[in-house]
Amino acid sequence: MMTRILLVLALVLPSLAAAQENRLKPVRLQYDDERRMYLSYVPRNAGQLSGKRPLIVVLHGGGGTARQISRGTFRRFDQWADKYGFFVVHPNAIGKIWDTGGGYISNNLSPRRDDLGFLEHVIDQMSAKHPIDRTRVFATGISRGGHASFMLACRSNKVRAIAPVAMNLPSHLAGDCKRAKSIGLVLINGTQDPLVPYEGGRVTALGKPRDLVESADQTLAIFGRRNGCTGVAGQRRIDQVDDGTAIEHRTWRCSKAPLADFKVIGGGHTWPSERSVLPERIVGRVSKEIVATDQIVRFFLRFR
Numbered sequence: 001m002m003t004r005i006l007l008v009l010a011l012v013l014p015s016l017a018a019a020q021e022n023r024l025k026p027v028r029l030q031y032d033d034e035r036r037m038y039l040s041y042v043p044r045n046a047g048q049l050s051g052k053r054p055l056i057v058v059l060h061g062g063g064g065t066a067r068q069i070s071r072g073t074f075r076r077f078d079q080w081a082d083k084y085g086f087f088v089v090h091p092n093a094i095g096k097i098w099d100t101g102g103g104y105i106s107n108n109l110s111p112r113r114d115d116l117g118f119l120e121h122v123i124d125q126m127s128a129k130h131p132i133d134r135t136r137v138f139a140t141g142i143s144r145g146g147h148a149s150f151m152l153a154c155r156s157n158k159v160r161a162i163a164p165v166a167m168n169l170p171s172h173l174a175g176d177c178k179r180a181k182s183i184g185l186v187l188i189n190g191t192q193d194p195l196v197p198y199e200g201g202r203v204t205a206l207g208k209p210r211d212l213v214e215s216a217d218q219t220l221a222i223f224g225r226r227n228g229c230t231g232v233a234g235q236r237r238i239d240q241v242d243d244g245t246a247i248e249h250r251t252w253r254c255s256k257a258p259l260a261d262f263k264v265i266g267g268g269h270t271w272p273s274e275r276s277v278l279p280e281r282i283v284g285r286v287s288k289e290i291v292a293t294d295q296i297v298r299f300f301l302r303f304r
Contacts, residue, residue, distance in 0.1 A: 024070060024078065024090075029125070031118050034094060038122050039066045041088035042130065043081045052133035054086040055126055056300060057119065057159070059141025059148045061166075062097050062105075062205070064277070066090035069142070072275045076293040084301060087130055091122050098148040101155065102172040103211040105144075116151055123158045135160060138184075138300040142166050142271050143196070147211070154180045160303055161185065161257070163296040166269045167196055169219040171212040177222055182256035185223045186299045188292050189216050190245075190267025192284050206282075220252075220261055228255035238289045245287035247272075258302060262290060 023044070028037050043049070058077055060069040070078070070090050077088045093099075099106045099115045106112070119139075126132055139149040139162045146167030153162045154176040161184025168189065169177060191198045195205055200215030214222070223229075229252040239246035245266040252259040262272070268284015270276050272292040276283060 024067075024075075027125075029121075031121055032114050034113060036092065036094070036118060037066070038089055038091040039070065040126065040129075041078050041081055041090075043085050043087065045082070045085060046087075046130075049085045049131070052131045052136075054136035054138065054300065054303075055123065055130075055132045056081075056086060056088050056297070057123065057137070057139040057149075057152075058088060058090045059098070059119075059139065059145030060090070060093065060096075061141065061143035061145045064096060064142075064145070066092045068277065069145070072277065073271065073293045074275065076291065077297065080294075080297045084297075087126060087132060089122055089126055091119060093144075098144050098151075100144075100147050100151045100170065100173075103147075103170055105210055115148065116155055119148070119152060120156055120158050134158075136300075136303050138162065138303075140165065140296050142274075143269065150177070153177065153183050153185070157181070159183070161300060163188065163299060165271050165292060165296075166190065166193060168198075168200060168213040168216050169222060171214055174214055174222065177226070180226065182227045183223070184257045184299070184303065185220075185227075185259055186296065187216060187219060187261040188264065188272065188295070189261075190264040190270065190284060190287070192266050193269045194282070194284050195269040216261070216263070220259065224252060224254070224259055227252075227257040227259050229253060229259050230255075241288045243288045244285055245289055247287065247289045258299070260299060262292070262295065264289070 099113045139152045139159045141149045142165040146164030149162040149164050152159045154173050163186045165188045203210035233253040234251045248263040264287045267287045270286040272287040272290050
């Protein structure tokens with residue numbers, strides 16, 4: 001019986017993944033005199049949905065692509081989209097690197113590009129094509145994609161919550177974030193990240209200096225003040241897998257917007273339970289204690 005079940009799964013799961021891949025459609029456009037592209041995912045039951053639906057913007061890291069992060073997260077955003085009826089968009093950066101408006105990397109890009117405007121345009125275009133609830137647009141991303149999600153949170157009015165992975169608040173955005181409106185945040189960072197220091201400081205990549213970031217605790221404190229948070233509401237430790245990592249999950253009591261974090265003890269510059277494209281000796285451990293994509297979607301779905 002078990003052999004038969006495994007055989008059925010072996011036949012069905014690839015076909016489901018292929019079906020989702022077929023619904024992940026490239027959209028090409030001209031923006032700011034540049035040819036740009038993003039991948040749009042429409043849920044399977046889109047024609048039967050009532051009312052406007054959420055949109056999740058998923059941002060790849062430096063050196064990555066829209067399709068790479070979709071596959072690296074095992075297309076779980078698409079699976080959740082089918083289950084709960086929301087839309088997903090994976091934008092592509094020019095040259096695989098986001099211009100976040102400031103900081104070491106962006107200031108050394110030539111030519112510069114308006115990626116904030118591009119991402120806002122993508123959100124507007126998706127909203128024009130599909131029944132998007134403009135009050136429930138969210139952004140997540142890893143590394144440089146997490147940096148870009150902070151840019152959206154602090155320099156745009158398009159998103160309601162963000163979920164940066166392997167990225168603290170970039171220091172060049174700290175002033176904007178302190179002054180910006182309240183916005184939901186769930187932070188997922190590894191304490192042994194060899195690229196983005198958990199305690200703050202200079203980001204490095206392959207031994208080369210990059211942008212400055214605040215510490216994880218400073219990041220949470222800045223958003224906590226914005227969100228009217230008065231203290232920790234809940235805290236639990238997750239350590240169910242023998243993978244050299246554990247997770248401390250905290251939530252806060254907030255009056256304006258929710259705040260939470262997953263502190264990945266022993267985790268590296270990685271997306272928990274993601275397929276890492278770089279070896280452990282470069283990026284550190286991938287934690288299996290949580291499926292980060294699932295936690296991110298659950299956080300976003302709290303917003304009504």
